[in-house]
Amino acid sequence: MRLPLFYLAVCVASIISAQNTQIFNLNFEKVVNQVPSQWNNFGGDEYKVGIDSTVVQEGRYSASLESIKEGKGFKAWGLSIPVTFGGKKVKLTGYLKTENVSDGYGGLWMRIDPQVGFDNMNNRGVKGTTDWKKYEIELDLKPNEATDIVVGGILVGKGKIWIDNLKVTIDGKPLDKAPEKELSGAQKDTEFDAGSRFTMSTPTPQEAKNLTVLGKVWGFLKYHHLAIATGEINWDYELFRILEEIAFAKADSERDQRILTWIDTYGPVAACKKCKETTSEAYLKPDNAWMTSSGLSKELQERLVYIYNNRFQGKHYYINKARNIGNPIFSNENPYTEMKYPDTGFRLLSLYRYWNMIHYYFPYKDVMDKDWNAVLEEYIPRFITAKNELEYEVAALQIIGDIKDTHANLWGGDDQWEATKGSKYPPVHLQFIENNLVIVDFYNPEMKASLDLELGDVITSINGVSTSKIIEDRIPYYPASNQAARMRDISSEILKGNGASLDLTVSRDGEDINVKMPLYERKELDIYSWxxxxxxxxxxxxxxxxxxxxxxxxxxxxxxxxxxxxxxxxxxxxxxxxxxxxxxxxxxxxxxxxxxxxxxxxxxxxxxxxxxxxxxxxxxxxxxxxxxxxxxxxxxxxxxxxxxxxxxxxxxxxxxxxxxxxxxxxxxxxGADGNVSAILLPGGLRTMISGIGVFYPDGSPTQRVGxxxxxxxxxxxxxxxxxxxxxxxxxxxxxxx
CATH class of the missing domain: 3.90.226.10 (2-enoyl-CoA Hydratase; Chain A, domain 1)
Incomplete structure (x- = not known):
């Protein structure tokens, strides 16, 4: 269920990144078809967005946001600036004018992705009616972690605001004068920007086994080996350099020897004086059993155990923790958004990246239904044989579903999967009541008189297919912690479509009634307000x-x-x-x-x-x-x-x-608690996980249990x-x- 709560703080999936240039339309002067170029808007449907040539702070245009219906949602303008520069502090300044703002506030907002910084003035927002006034937001840039700065204006609640004359400065200097970004060694490596150059059809059993071992070793080295942890090596591209050699090894012994030779190229691992053994009080302990239970050669097992015992102890390039909260932050992970359908090597990279993030940093690994160690080999053929963008998105969706976390879904980049559901919405809210799909409310009460539907109607078929059959078919594609959340999410989308209407059979007071229910564009319904x-x-x-x-x-x-x-x-x-x-x-x-x-x-x-x-x-x-x-x-x-x-x-x-x-x-x-951690995957896929474990004081769990x-x-x-x-x-x- 794509709840509105995720719009601003997490997803903002509709923001369109501006071109990688230092010229940005921050003053709204460039207008195409009555829309400011490089800008997009997102939020509730009970707002009107526009440009204004009569109320301006400077120049010819300002941008506006205005509530047009009752409700307490929000609407925002946003523009994304790629972080191609260095510096310590980023400051957004701009002017706001407000009119009758109530039950909320108007403000500027700025977010630094991924999870670097965020401020939307919610604790100092502008209310009432005010003339043009300058406001500012300043955040730590952290250029080695940041990928984009997203800026704009926001209206929460009722009223109208105008936004104009925004400026973004880095350490007090305009963007075109910002210091150069110091690139890490990993960022300087561009050899495989155009593709992995790896191809494979359906893997043989030996090849699947080779790829499984490689994926686990690759992820283990990523989070443990000094040479990778410092960020001087592009670990994604190192995979492509070794992938073919390992994948097509004819036997386990040949594969293991090649892996050993590969590990040696990164130099010796010094003895670690700070490394501590896993404490007996740990709630979850590292699961390195695969090293000794995967049929690896004795020499390779010993090498991996040695690296673990002498693992990296400093600040890591690929993993960090959120301040005060402690959930993992997966840093410096390139989403390769330009690759809508990544090639075979990049699809394997996606699988390896996700599997290892879950293996080492998911706090609820112990309450999954599946043995996570077996999941990697299961999905290797699915990711390799995904023949188009849709099949790749579905493969990702299914492995995400295996971790049984309602926070974990595809929250962006899954255009083809979303297209299969249709873009139009029903005028009714559904809920599973007494194991039936039931109409429990109308998003727009004024529409009720024109619809041949009643509260309490049980929907038994949709376009001639039984509701139970549709639900059965959809269950594998709706990740959730428990069945209650899964059925909630299915009910929210089961009546979506692309046509003008759906043919429903509803049971009402023991009688089956055929109804043609119209579908609507989202903006025509008060779904967000509901x-x-x-x-x-x-x-x-x-x-x-x-x-x-x-x-x-x-x-x-x-x-x-x-x-x-x-x-x-x-x-x-x-x-x-x-x-x-x-x-x-x-x-x-x-x-x-x-x-x-x-x-x-x-x-x-x-x-x-x-x-x-x-x-x-x-x-x-x-x-x-x-x-x-x-x-x-x-x-x-x-x-x-x-x-x-x-x-x-x-x-x-x-x-x-x-x-x-x-x-x-x-x-x-x-059954999904705990601050979320964002995960970026090749092809621009965005997902997340519950990043910390949440328990009652006596240690009783909440994940999946709710x-x-x-x-x-x-x-x-x-x-x-x-x-x-x-x-x-x-x-x-x-x-x-």
Whole structure:
């Protein structure tokens, strides 16, 4: 499910990189067909974007963003600048003018990819009506890690903003005066920019085995050997230099000897005085069993074990950790975006890169269904024989699915796979209720009168094919931590298509009815608003009858907890609805109102970069500290969750569960928690993983398990027909009783 929450912070898949030149249209003066060249926009559909020749700060044009419908989404302009220069600091300056901005803010924004830096002025955004004023954002550039700087303007909530006269400077100098980028040895190696020059049809059993061993050795050396860790060698291209020689070896002994000779070319490995043995307390330990269980020669086994025991201990070129959080950052990984359909060698590179990233740096490797050591050999023929871009994308999608992580999907670069789903959307929101595909809402309520569909209708066939058959066929292509998340994602796309309509058979009150349902362009529907703001509520909180407070985190703001604490202090109970993705980070902000100081609620595992494959468990974090209210909340707290509760939503539910008098009701959540780590693969494919392990204080897992409710409550078809929110009804009942 491509939830809107990913748009700005992670994906921004629609941003178009400008040409590799120092001339950028930062002042919006170059306009083609009423669109500023080099710019693109992304975000919700309830906004209008444009250029303005009457309201400008300088020159002939400014760019504008304006809300045109109720809702609390966002819209942004963005332009991407390749980092072909050096320097320490990058600064974005620009001018903003606002008109009636409310329920959000206007601002500039800048992101340095991949995961180097980000600021969207969300803590100092512009509100109300203001005249032109200069604003700025400054971030650390880190040119050896950065690939692109993405800049622009953003409107969150309602109102209108104008953006003009942007400038990007490096250490106070304009882009054309920026210092030259110091290229690493790896970046200077361009021999295989045009292709790997490796070809192979269907591999023989010996060739498949050779390629499996090579892939594991290549990845092991990447993360352990000094010569590769410093970045002076382009490890991608070193693979292509040895690939044919190893792949076509006639026997294991010949292959192993060639690998030994290859390893020798990188020089001797000095004894390591800082290397430590894996601690017995490690939650996950390095899995190097393949070295001694893959039929390798004794000499090769000994060489690999020696390299492991004397592994690199400094700052690594290809792997780093996020500050404060600890999830892995896969740095200096070329996505080769110009290769829409990478050749055989680059497809193998993609497989090797991904397999080794998961093998050494995925915190949930222990809860996969498959033996990861066996997966590499399974996928080698699939990646080699993928005969076009679509088959390559599907092969990548399937191995991503094998790690069983709802955060892990193809989040960009999968144009051909996305095209198979169709570009048009149904006007209804679907959910699996009582194991049936059920219409639970209309994205645009005003359309309901013109559609021969009702709430509670069960869709039994689509264009003459049974729904159950379609679901069965799609399951392998929807990566997820658990079945609840997988069915959620399937339901969100099962009615997409390219035609004007779909022929549906729906079951209504025991009768089968044939319906022709129209399809719409995304911009014609309020899909984004549906996910972000339930109903027409402006505020995130309100008082229900019988002195019960209600809070939805879908549109909660940073300022709301203080007002909630004041208004709800003497309530009999409080309902916190997290059947959504929180719009602001609430575990501590709201948790301090309902939990005593020093309440433990979570602990994490993070990778030990000095010992790839080792994950260490940290100390528990606590909530309850803070002073938003003089007193703690003494009433009952009921938290609502379901399959829409994912990642930050699950983390928040964990925090609230730790508070006394809290009951969680609903159904199993998506089972994907932990800050994400981005992964770039050849062909411009973008995916990610849950980068840290998230556990309850007693060590109980959350990955794949999700937040299991104290009381399971699921919607019923009858409840949907009657327009009842059965989880909310149950929450009120719990508080009243």
């Amino acid at each position: 996910y972000r703001v339930p109903g027409d509520d402006v505020k995130s909180y309100k008082m229900l009858p019988n002195n019960i407070g209600y809070v939805t985190l879908a549109n909660v703001t940073r300022e709301d907890p203080k007002a909630i604490a004041k208004e709800f202090l003497n309530c009999k109970g409080m309902i916190i609805d997290i059947r959504n993705y929180p719009s602001a980070f609430m575990p501590f902000a709201l948790g301090q109102f309902i939990a005593p100081r020093g309440t433990e609620f979570v602990k994490f595992t993070t990778p030990n970069l000095k010992n790839p494959g080792e994950f260490l468990m940290g100390s528990p974090l606590m909530i309850g500290a803070g002073n938003i209210a003089k007193e703690k909340f003494k009433g009952k707290v009921v938290v609502l969750v379901n399959e829409l509760s994912q990642s930050q939503a699950e983390y928040t539910a964990m925090a609230f569960r730790a508070a006394p008098n809290t009951t969680i009701i609903g159904s199993t959540t998506a 937040i299991v409710p104290d009381i399971e409550v699921k919607p019923t078809i009858q409840g949907i027909k009657e327009g009842r929110d059965e989880l909310l009804d149950k929450a009120i009942e719990i508080i009243d009783n």
